[in-house]
Amino acid sequence: MIHPAATTSLLMGISLLAFYAWVTFKPDTALLALKAYPRTVWPGRIFTAVCLVWFARNLWQVDLGGFNDLKKLLYVAVPVGICLIVVLLPDLLSVRGLCVFFLLAGQPLLIATRWSGTPASLAVALMTYLLLIKSMVLVVYPHLWNRGITWWENHPESRKPGLGAGVLVGCLLVGSGLLSL
Numbered sequence: 001m002i003h004p005a006a007t008t009s010l011l012m013g014i015s016l017l018a019f020y021a022w023v024t025f026k027p028d029t030a031l032l033a034l035k036a037y038p039r040t041v042w043p044g045r046i047f048t049a050v051c052l053v054w055f056a057r058n059l060w061q062v063d064l065g066g067f068n069d070l071k072k073l074l075y076v077a078v079p080v081g082i083c084l085i086v087v088l089l090p091d092l093l094s095v096r097g098l099c100v101f102f103l104l105a106g107q108p109l110l111i112a113t114r115w116s117g118t119p120a121s122l123a124v125a126l127m128t129y130l131l132l133i134k135s136m137v138l139v140v141y142p143h144l145w146n147r148g149i150t151w152w153e154n155h156p157e158s159r160k161p162g163l164g165a166g167v168l169v170g171c172l173l174v175g176s177g178l179l180s181l
Contacts, residue, residue, distance in 0.1 A: 005113035006180035009120035012127055013173030020166040027159070034149050038092045038142065047097025049082050054104050092142035099135035099142075106132045120180035123173050
């Protein structure tokens, strides 16, 4: 039986390698897409809706003691929350939505990969925690996405080491996934 940590490590590694291959071989297209992403509307709305429904589902599963009857308010609070966030917080909503999605995805990833003792479980845990930290920072300061892309665009000498580090991490994730099969 293939352990979930091996599969997750392989998927993370292949995704990173595909992303860095795109950035390496089509840098102008990648820069334009990464610059435009924070201001695109629909990914932010979709991620916001998915994340609020996911959060409500998680909250529904928790025993709140004497407040369990208030869970029924989630049927109203979630659609109202989605509308309010989309209307009142449209600036850089795509970055925030993506990062909240990663924050919510961290828990199932860590649960699925723990207690296996394989190299992939350690690799997935490290990548997940790094992703969680980066996501927390970007939820609070989404403008850092734009600043990072602008800095990367203005400092072409730093591209090769950054791309090399990303490819190395992707290769390590794929390697740990293959070792854990």
